[in-house]
Amino acid sequence: MDQQRGDGGGSGGSSAVSGSGIIYRGQGYDGVHDRMLSFTIEDRPGVGGDGAGTGHKGMGIVRHSDDGENVDNPGTLVCCGRFPKPIPFIIGQEFCERFSYYGMRAILGKPPIEQMSILYTSVINSSTLPCFSITRHTLDNIHRAVLYFTNFFGFSDSRATVLYHTFIMISYLTSVFGAILADSSLGKFKTILYLSIVYCAGNAVMAVTAIPKVAGDPPNWAGAMVGLVLIAIGTGGIKPCVSAFGGDQFHASQQHLLQSFFAAFYFSINAGSTLSTIITPKLRADVHCYGQDECYSLAFGLPAVLMAVATVVFIIGSSYYRRNIPTRNVILDFIRVIKVSILHKFSRNKGDIQVPKSHWLDPARKHFGDEFVNEVRQVLSVFIVFIPAPLFWTLFDQQGSRWTLQAQQMQMFNMGPLGRFRPDQMQAANAILVLIFIPVFERLVYPFLRRLHIPHTPLQRMISGMLLCGLAFVISGLLQIRIDASRPDLTIPTDMIQLRVTNVAGMSAKVTIMDTTVPQHSIYASWNTKVATIAFNNSLTDGSATRYFDISPEGMTIFFITDGLNPFVISNLTLSPNNRYSVHIYSDSNNGTFGFLVTDDKALRKNIDSNDEDPDAIDVKEDDVRIKFINLTPIELRITKPKKTRKAIISSLLQLTSTHYNEAVFPSGSVSLLFQEGDNGTAIRNFTTLNTKIEDGADYSFVLRWDGTKPYATRLIDVKGNSVSILLQLPQYVVVSCGEILFSITGLEFAFSEAPVSMKAVVQAGWLITVTIGSLIVIVVAESSFFNQRDEFFFFAGMMGVVCLLFIYIATTYKYLNPIYRDKSRKSTEKNTGDTTPLILSTEDNTSFA
Numbered sequence: 001m002d003q004q005r006g007d008g009g010g011s012g013g014s015s016a017v018s019g020s021g022i023i024y025r026g027q028g029y030d031g032v033h034d035r036m037l038s039f040t041i042e043d044r045p046g047v048g049g050d051g052a053g054t055g056h057k058g059m060g061i062v063r064h065s066d067d068g069e070n071v072d073n074p075g076t077l078v079c080c081g082r083f084p085k086p087i088p089f090i091i092g093q094e095f096c097e098r099f100s101y102y103g104m105r106a107i108l109g110k111p112p113i114e115q116m117s118i119l120y121t122s123v124i125n126s127s128t129l130p131c132f133s134i135t136r137h138t139l140d141n142i143h144r145a146v147l148y149f150t151n152f153f154g155f156s157d158s159r160a161t162v163l164y165h166t167f168i169m170i171s172y173l174t175s176v177f178g179a180i181l182a183d184s185s186l187g188k189f190k191t192i193l194y195l196s197i198v199y200c201a202g203n204a205v206m207a208v209t210a211i212p213k214v215a216g217d218p219p220n221w222a223g224a225m226v227g228l229v230l231i232a233i234g235t236g237g238i239k240p241c242v243s244a245f246g247g248d249q250f251h252a253s254q255q256h257l258l259q260s261f262f263a264a265f266y267f268s269i270n271a272g273s274t275l276s277t278i279i280t281p282k283l284r285a286d287v288h289c290y291g292q293d294e295c296y297s298l299a300f301g302l303p304a305v306l307m308a309v310a311t312v313v314f315i316i317g318s319s320y321y322r323r324n325i326p327t328r329n330v331i332l333d334f335i336r337v338i339k340v341s342i343l344h345k346f347s348r349n350k351g352d353i354q355v356p357k358s359h360w361l362d363p364a365r366k367h368f369g370d371e372f373v374n375e376v377r378q379v380l381s382v383f384i385v386f387i388p389a390p391l392f393w394t395l396f397d398q399q400g401s402r403w404t405l406q407a408q409q410m411q412m413f414n415m416g417p418l419g420r421f422r423p424d425q426m427q428a429a430n431a432i433l434v435l436i437f438i439p440v441f442e443r444l445v446y447p448f449l450r451r452l453h454i455p456h457t458p459l460q461r462m463i464s465g466m467l468l469c470g471l472a473f474v475i476s477g478l479l480q481i482r483i484d485a486s487r488p489d490l491t492i493p494t495d496m497i498q499l500r501v502t503n504v505a506g507m508s509a510k511v512t513i514m515d516t517t518v519p520q521h522s523i524y525a526s527w528n529t530k531v532a533t534i535a536f537n538n539s540l541t542d543g544s545a546t547r548y549f550d551i552s553p554e555g556m557t558i559f560f561i562t563d564g565l566n567p568f569v570i571s572n573l574t575l576s577p578n579n580r581y582s583v584h585i586y587s588d589s590n591n592g593t594f595g596f597l598v599t600d601d602k603a604l605r606k607n608i609d610s611n612d613e614d615p616d617a618i619d620v621k622e623d624d625v626r627i628k629f630i631n632l633t634p635i636e637l638r639i640t641k642p643k644k645t646r647k648a649i650i651s652s653l654l655q656l657t658s659t660h661y662n663e664a665v666f667p668s669g670s671v672s673l674l675f676q677e678g679d680n681g682t683a684i685r686n687f688t689t690l691n692t693k694i695e696d697g698a699d700y701s702f703v704l705r706w707d708g709t710k711p712y713a714t715r716l717i718d719v720k721g722n723s724v725s726i727l728l729q730l731p732q733y734v735v736v737s738c739g740e741i742l743f744s745i746t747g748l749e750f751a752f753s754e755a756p757v758s759m760k761a762v763v764q765a766g767w768l769i770t771v772t773i774g775s776l777i778v779i780v781v782a783e784s785s786f787f788n789q790r791d792e793f794f795f796f797a798g799m800m801g802v803v804c805l806l807f808i809y810i811a812t813t814y815k816y817l818n819p820i821y822r823d824k825s826r827k828s829t830e831k832n833t834g835d836t837t838p839l840i841l842s843t844e845d846n847t848s849f850a
Contacts (some may be wrong), residue, residue: 064806084249089317094242095268096310097196100203101235103303105400107148107284107296107424117525148210148224148296155221162779164401167228169779172772174236176331181237184329187243189321192238196311199234202227203304210296240768249322254797270431276303277428285667286420290645293667333368337376337509340364375756378817382754382763385459385814386770388466388807392743393774395469395796396736399427401778403476403729406789408622410726412668412696420669423623426729433737442742458750459811465743470800472736477793479728486723490580490604497553498580498601501536503547504632504703504714505562505587505594512537512559515551543714545582548601553577560585560594568594582718584703586632599630601718603661603699623722625668625694626661629653633706638678639664642689649673651681653704661699668696668721675704675711687711695721754817 002281008693155163182191205227208214243265258634284299344363361380365373407423449456492498501511513536535549553575568585569588575581580602588595605620620626629654631637639650649664671694675687686711694700698721703714748767755763787795 004368012542021055057775062640082254084251084254084320086249086317086320086322087246089313089320090242090246090249091265091268093310093314093317094265095272096293096306096313097199097235097238097242098269098272099276100199100303100307100310101231101276102273103280103306104203104206104231104300107280107299123395147305162755166775166779167232168397168775169772170229170232171236171239172768172775174233175239175768176239176847177233179240180329180331181239183331187323187325188241188248189318189323191241192245192314193311195234195237196307196314198230199238200304200307200311202230202232202234203300203307205230207297207300207304210300212290212292212297216792247322248324260787267435270435274428274431274435277431278425281422281424283421288417317607333372334376334379336360337364337373338367340367378754378756379763379766381814382751383766385750385810387810388803389747389767389770390773391800391803392469392739392775393771394777395473395800396740396744397771397774397778398796399430399733399736402789402792403427403732406476406480406483407726408625408746409697409722409730410724410729411722412623412726414669420667421726423726424724426733429730429733430737430740433734437737438743458746458753459807461742461746462750463807463811465739465741465746466800466804466807468735468739468742470797470804472732472739473793473797473800475727475732475735477790477797479724479732480790480793481720482728483724488719490719492578492580492602494551495553495577496550497575497577498548499551499556499575500546500548501540501558501560501580502583502584502701502703502716503540503542503560504705505560505585506542506705507562507587508539508541509560510538510563511540511546512561513546513549513551514557514559515549516555516557533765534712543716545702545716547814548580553579558585558596559585570596573598582701582716584630586705597632597656597658599658599701600660601628601699601701618661620665621666623696625666625671625672625696625698625700625721627664627666627694627700628659628718629664630658630701630703631655633704633711635706635711636678636680637704637711637736638676638681638683640683641675642672642674648681652678667699668694673713675713 130424178191178195182188186194205223209223209227246265280299282304283302284294284296287295287298289298337382338361341364345360359377361373361377364376404424404427410423412421412423446456499513501513503509503511512534515533515535528598534552536546538546540546556573558570558573560570562568570583573583575598579600582599582601584597584599586595586597587593603626605622629637629639629650632655634655636655637650637653638648639653640648650659653659671690671692673690675690676683677685677687690713692713692715697719698717699719701716701718703716704711705714706712751763751767781792781795
């Protein structure tokens with residue numbers, strides 16, 4: 001009988017045959033409780049091996065600690081029918097912490113990378129839990145981080161994207177720091193507690209610095225950066241430990257409850273993240289505080305309160321927790337093995353270490369033993385599989401950045417009493433879809449594949465997930481083509497102008513616009529002769545406007561003809577070239593004549609094109625609504641919001657003057673305006689209140705006219721709003737959510753099951769580093785500005801296709817150590833090639849650690 005190790009490492013054993021069946025006695029290391037166990041395996045009918053942890057029906061295990069304690073008779077208090085009593089505190093803490101994190105991220109200004117770090121999909125073959133957090137790391141904070149950075153600090157989209165992904169990188173890098181603390185010195189409980197306090201401090205800094213003028217006027221971003229660094233240290237530090245600490249609370253006889261615990265734990269994560277993703281953007285956009293349209297301080301304050309609650313809940317359960325004192329730092333030992341081997345390989349003096357030419361790690365065997373060096377070899381083989389993983393996170397993480405910025409270019413919708421749907425709320429679709437799809441995959445998709453005898457090994461599932469993620473970016477690129485096609489063309493021909501005429505005279509009129517141009521080919525006129533052409537000749541009702549025409553900036557003539565009145569003619573009108581204008585023709589009520597007012601309508605938005613270097617471009621969100629006010633009344637006007645504070649939007653608008661687009665920017669949906677008579681910016685009396693709908697991303701001119709006693713507004717559309725529905729983003733979210741389930745959950749399961757028991761934390765740290773590398777790739781591409789948004793989507797999809805080919809090659813050469821995966825892989829190989837050669841090396845060449 002081959003010697004196998006239980007729970008992490010066997011030191012030897014013996015077997016015998018009795019009347020009751022085969023009996024095997026040995027010792028093993030219990031990684032959960034950090035102690036040596038002696039155990040006996042018996043062939044006892046009626047004893048469920050699956051529940052005992054052997055994975056073989058009819059086999060029973062009786063385990064004892066090195067001092068003789070029977071660990072299958074737990075003394076931990078049980079609540080909720082099955083779970084140990086500390087579990088509700090840990091799940092409650094995780095719900096509040098995830099609400100805090102995703103709520104903060106939702107307003108930062110993303111994507112989510114949301115790694116579903118949960119071993120939900122398979123039978124756990126070891127009682128040892130890795131020290132990593134079962135979370136959806138969609139640090140896809142991006143949109144929130146992106147929104148906060150762009151709206152509050154005025155950063156460009158590219159710079160906000162870089163800052164957001166830098167935050168993600170730090171959050172994942174600090175997870176290694178948290179794992180080292182938990183494994184080497186503080187233990188999981190103290191690591192979680194201390195870093196939760198740091199986390200709370202970071203949230204508090206974010207909430208306080210978001211109060212207007214606290215960080216200066218204009219606000220300085222240094223305080224927010226300090227807050228984000230503290231949050232990154234806190235969330236990253238506790239990330240590797242919370243789920244493992246929860247697993248520590250289960251005794252050996254309760255190992256069959258781990259999968260149920262992971263399901264409850266994961267549900268709390270997604271419930272917290274989904275609720276916060278919906279609630280915090282609403283607080284930001286719909287609550288007005290400190291005289292501002294958006295309340296960032298409240299939006300950051302709620303996550304701060306929830307993180308404080310998470311810490312309190314965790315502390316309340318402290319008397320029930322089982323705590324393990326770390327005795328060894330496997331991460332540092334892992335590094336030392338690599339160091340010794342590299343130094344030996346490049347050292348001229350090999351010293352007394354003489355090894356046969358075999359593997360480059362073999363020189364470390366003398367210092368660390370064969371067993372540990374073999375485990376390092378296995379870890380490195382798993383790391384090779386991780387090589388293609390960063391690109392998945394590169395794409396997946398952009399849900400919170402590029403996809404949210406794409407959502408800003410789309411048309412929102414009203415949700416009844418819940419208000420108007422906002423672009424940053426679209427990220428909630430991923431969390432909701434994942435909650436729906438996990439049971440669908442578990443109960444329908446995977447059983448269906450098994451019935452069809454279609455192999456689906458972990459690496460096969462991961463490749464499928466990467467392909468789906470690439471497909472999602474193809475869909476987003478096609479959607480961007482449709483969005484770009486729906487945009488108005490604001491290009492002005494060189495040395496020309498765009499001009500329109502609006503009729504605000506109170507009556508219908510026939511309008512003729514005559515353009516004077518120099519003919520390119522003419523036998524009837526010299527090159528210096530200007531010929532008049534008619535750009536527009538039609539009736540125009542009161543309150544309407546012509547479209548914009550490309551015409552010459554010099555010598556144009558406009559005829560405004562009404563019934564019963566003398567024609568009104570604007571002749572030889574000359575304007576500055578390369579600009580956009582409106583000519584507003586109005587009626588002068590004092591003398592019954594007509595007059596006109598020319599307004600400048602050129603106002604590009606920087607994020608219509610991220611590469612736009614026009615100094616006149618206004619840096620606003622693409623779903624914002626901009627309004628220009630034109631005063632044709634006989635009095636000075638003051639325009640405010642009809643709130644108790646009556647904050648002035650335009651403090652003073654003199655007669656026959658206009659504002660600019662950047663003076664009045666509103667969120668889409670509807671706007672309420674109160675018109676007041678003003679005197680040097682001071683309100684004298686109130687007039688009427690205007691309530692009107694405004695479309696996402698539109699530009700308007702509100703022409704304020706006089707009815708004899710009070711002003712009223714005529715609304716003109718200067719630039720049409722977004723016309724492509726945001727619901728068309730759902731297909732790409734559905735596809736990427738399926739890809740996430742196949743890649744992220746399976747990847748964590750693979751990393752856990754294929755790693756040696758003593759090296760689980762090392763492998764999990766390596767898995768988290770792939771997320772960091774993915775964020776780095778996004779930063780490089782975003783800063784390079786090589787592509788427009790559409791081409792960037794297709795570029796990432798193409799990169800994913802290339803990386804998938806590399807992953808397929810790696811997967812075909814990888815030898816599974818886990819027996820379950822090895823059997824699936826062998827069946828797949830036999831079915832496809834008829835080859836029955838084992839896919840795992842012999843024990844002499846590659847020791848099994850499953």
